[in-house]
Amino acid sequence: MQKTCVRAAAAATFTCAFIFAPTLTAAASSLAPHRAVYSMKMLGSAEGSDISSVSGRLVLEWQGSSCDGFITSQRIVNRMGSKQGTSFVSDFRVNSWESGDGNDFTFSMSHFMNGTAVEEIEGTAERSKDGGLALLAKPEAGEIKLPASVLFPTEQVKALMASAEAGRKVHSAPVFDGSDTEHYFETTTIIGKPGQGIPDTDESEPGGTLADLGYWPVQVSYFDPGDVSGLPDYEVAFRFYENGVSTGLVMDYGDLVIGADLVSLEMLPQPDC
Numbered sequence: 700m701q702k703t704c705v706r707a708a709a710a711a712t713f714t715c716a717f718i719f720a721p722t723l724t725a726a727a728s729s730l731a732p733h734r735a736v737y738s739m740k741m742l743g744s745a746e747g748s749d750i751s752s753v754s755g756r757l758v759l760e761w762q763g764s765s766c767d768g769f770i771t772s773q774r775i776v777n778r779m780g781s782k783q784g785t786s787f788v789s790d791f792r793v794n795s796w797e798s799g800d801g802n803d804f805t806f807s808m809s810h811f812m813n814g815t816a817v818e819e820i821e822g823t824a825e826r827s828k829d830g831g832l833a834l835l836a837k838p839e840a841g842e843i844k845l846p847a848s849v850l851f852p853t854e855q856v857k858a859l860m861a862s863a864e865a866g867r868k869v870h871s872a873p874v875f876d877g878s879d880t881e882h883y884f885e886t887t888t889i890i891g892k893p894g895q896g897i898p899d900t901d902e903s904e905p906g907g908t909l910a911d912l913g914y915w916p917v918q919v920s921y922f923d924p925g926d927v928s929g930l931p932d933y934e935v936a937f938r939f940y941e942n943g944v945s946t947g948l949v950m951d952y953g954d955l956v957i958g959a960d961l962v963s964l965e966m967l968p969q970p971d972c
Contacts, residue, residue, distance in 0.1 A: 730856065730943035732762040732967035737948065737959035739777055748954040752780035755789075757959055761853075761943065765799035766972040769853040787813050795877065797853045802826050804833075804851040806877030824851065824875055835880055845883050849873045855886070856943060863890050863915045863939070873924070884921040884932070891916035898938060898946040902961040906946055909964075914940040 741753035755777030763769030775791040790811040797804050803825050810818040824833035824845065831845030850858060850872050862870040868890050875883040895913045898906040917939050920931040933952045937945045948959035 734760045734965045736963035738962045739959045742958045743956040745954040751782045764970045764972040769797045771795045801854040888919045914938045
């Protein structure tokens with residue numbers, strides 16, 4: 700269950716922030732600083748899963764510029780019920796900074812269960828033409844070698860937007876988001892037919908400011924590069940708006956599927972650069 704919570708935080712980070720650097724200037728400038736609140740719920744639980752219910756909130760904030768870098772902060776608090784009749788509160792806090800050129804990344808994650816700290820991940824990562832390297836300080840000192848083409852989370856969002864705007868249907872890239880202490884992920888994104896307008900049903904009121912914007916339905920699959928099964932570790936589907944806001948999140952971990960609906964959206968000031 701702990702790894703599922705880590706994956707949920709990583710998935711949420713992705714939705715707020717895609718280098719093919721010089722070609723992404725337009726995509727980068729269209730990303731809007733914002734604070735979004737999502738209501739989380741369980742959509743499905745496999746027979747082998749111990750989880751019977753999920754309810755809570757995800758608060759996500761994305762700010763920054765290509766001059767000073769991009770800052771992401773989020774908190775996920777869920778009450779989870781087990782099939783044995785017990786319940787617990789999972790509180791996950793994530794903060795990161797990513798340089799404007801996409802070459803440096805600093806990340807920290809803290810996970811609390813019923814108010815007790817159970818996991819901390821902290822470190823830095825950098826990329827160069829000769830390859831990349833992530834250096835972990837917590838839970839213990841270590842390093843992860845990264846490919847030269849690796850993307851960090853905001854870059855991943857910029858790259859996806861560039862692919863979507865170019866009319867591509869598939870986008871693939873290696874990604875490191877700090878959620879795993881052993882490896883990066885290979886990702887494959889399927890980009891659906893573009894649409895326009897506010898989200899449906901329960902998200903229509905908080906998403907009213909999105910009325911004049913276009914979006915793409917996307918599904919991102921995350922693969923462990925060392926796994927030969929060909930099956931993804933987890934998948935995330937959502938509507939990706941042209942200003943970087945996402946709605947209708949569905950996070951599929953195989954034995955557990957969690958949905959997150961937008962309940963509040965505040966657009967933040969765009970910094971000068």
